[in-house]
Amino acid sequence: MLDRQNPRDPFDLRFLNAMIAHHEEGLSMAKDAVERIEHPELRDMVEKMMYDQQKEVRQMRHHRQEWYEEKAA
Numbered sequence: 001m002l003d004r005q006n007p008r009d010p011f012d013l014r015f016l017n018a019m020i021a022h023h024e025e026g027l028s029m030a031k032d033a034v035e036r037i038e039h040p041e042l043r044d045m046v047e048k049m050m051y052d053q054q055k056e057v058r059q060m061r062h063h064r065q066e067w068y069e070e071k072a073a
Contacts, residue, residue: 016064023053023060 001018002011030050037043
């Protein structure tokens with residue numbers, strides 16, 4: 001994902017963009033699966049992952065906006 005971004009952008013910005021996209025893809029997969037998961041242990045793990053990654057996405061977006069306001073996607 002980093003190699004598909006503008007190499008002139010700061011590395012930290014490219015990393016934030018890639019990680020936000022990565023987490024959003026994982027969240028989408030988890031949302032599609034959470035109601036279909038059979039084992040409660042796996043469901044609990046997925047629900048925790050969703051909570052944690054949503055929090056991380058918010059934090060990364062905040063950093064991106066604060067540090068790279070003019071380039072925030």
